Amino acid sequence: MFSTPVRDNNTGSYIVPLLKPTKANVLIELNKDGLVPTLSYQTALQALKISVVEELTKCRQLFKNPPTLHSLLAITPNWGFIATDSGVKLSPYTKVNVEVGDAPMPCLVDFVLDAVSISPATLQPVFHVEFVNTVSGVIDFEWTPVKDELEEVSDVTDTDAGTLTLTDPAAKRKAKLEAKQRVREAFQLAAEASRSACSQADQFLEEYELSDSESAFSEWMSDDESP
Numbered sequence: 001m002f003s004t005p006v007r008d009n010n011t012g013s014y015i016v017p018l019l020k021p022t023k024a025n026v027l028i029e030l031n032k033d034g035l036v037p038t039l040s041y042q043t044a045l046q047a048l049k050i051s052v053v054e055e056l057t058k059c060r061q062l063f064k065n066p067p068t069l070h071s072l073l074a075i076t077p078n079w080g081f082i083a084t085d086s087g088v089k090l091s092p093y094t095k096v097n098v099e100v101g102d103a104p105m106p107c108l109v110d111f112v113l114d115a116v117s118i119s120p121a122t123l124q125p126v127f128h129v130e131f132v133n134t135v136s137g138v139i140d141f142e143w144t145p146v147k148d149e150l151e152e153v154s155d156v157t158d159t160d161a162g163t164l165t166l167t168d169p170a171a172k173r174k175a176k177l178e179a180k181q182r183v184r185e186a187f188q189l190a191a192e193a194s195r196s197a198c199s200q201a202d203q204f205l206e207e208y209e210l211s212d213s214e215s216a217f218s219e220w221m222s223d224d225e226s227p
Contacts, residue, residue, distance in 0.1 A: 001055045005062060005118075013119035015126070016062065024048050024111040024127070025184060026080075027177055029135060030098060031106035037081050037088035040178065043185045045080035045111070047192055052116060053123070076123040080111075097128040106135040108174075 005014040026041035053072045060066040077093040090096065095117070100109060109129035117124045201217045 002059055002062060008117070011117075011119065013117050015115050015117055016056075017115040018113060021128075022048070022052075022113045023130070024113065025181065026111055027108045027132060027174075027181065028111065028129070029106055030100065030109045030129060031135075035090060035096065035098060035109075035129075036106075037090060039081055039083065039088055041181065041185075042078070042080055043189065044181065046078060047185065047188045048113065049076060049079045049125070050192060052113070052125075056116070072123060075121060079125050093122060093124045095124060095126045100129060100131050103131040104134050107131055108133045108135060 001019055003017040003019050005016045007014055024041070024045055026044055028038065028041070029036035050073075053076055054069060056062065056072060057067060057069045077091060079094050080091060081088050081094075082091045096111065098109075100107065108131075110132050111127040112130050113125055113127055115126040117126055
């Protein structure tokens with residue numbers, strides 16, 4: 001997963017490139033002023049963080065003195081955005097290159113992890129952004145063709161106050177993408193939890209001997225995972 005570490009002589013840290021840059025699968029708005037802070041995708045970013053840190057502990061050849069998962073997580077701040085007294089901001093420990101070339105503004109971008117920066121004090125991600133979609137600044141209604149008879153329009157809501165509300169198709173598409181992302185994040189977290197539980201079970205079984213009457217966690221494991 002990782003390439004050869006490169007020493008940064010200015011900071012004393014090491015930059016560890018990924019062999020294959022990894023998408024975070026988020027949708028962050030980018031405009032002429034920069035990234036628009038949001039906490040909507042912190043679950044996906046933290047799942048990526050844990051996954052990368054776990055992989056680092058497996059690549060023992062990267063370190064003269066291999067660290068434990070606990071020691072690396074202890075120096076790894078949350079990736080992405082953080083809530084402060086003055087509002088939501090990009091964490092100073094998350095490095096993001098926001099160059100998108102000629103992409104129209106505003107737009108939606110994904111974070112792509114290129115490397116991690118490691119020092120004795122902190123482990124930081126190094127991202128670049130990748131253009132995903134435009135954020136339209138024009139009226140984008142799907143007009144119903146005029147016919148002789150009136151037809152039901154599903155995107156019109158009759159409120160209690162008697163006001164008709166048109167649903168913006170662009171907003172519906174964005175809501176759909178965000179809902180799909182939440183489902184993806186839920187599956188990612190479930191997979192991470194399953195892997196962690198299986199790893200702990202393997203360690204337990206290596207350390208302790210079970211009697212014939214004791215369970216070997218098979219009631220919680222699938223057939224493929226059972227020891």
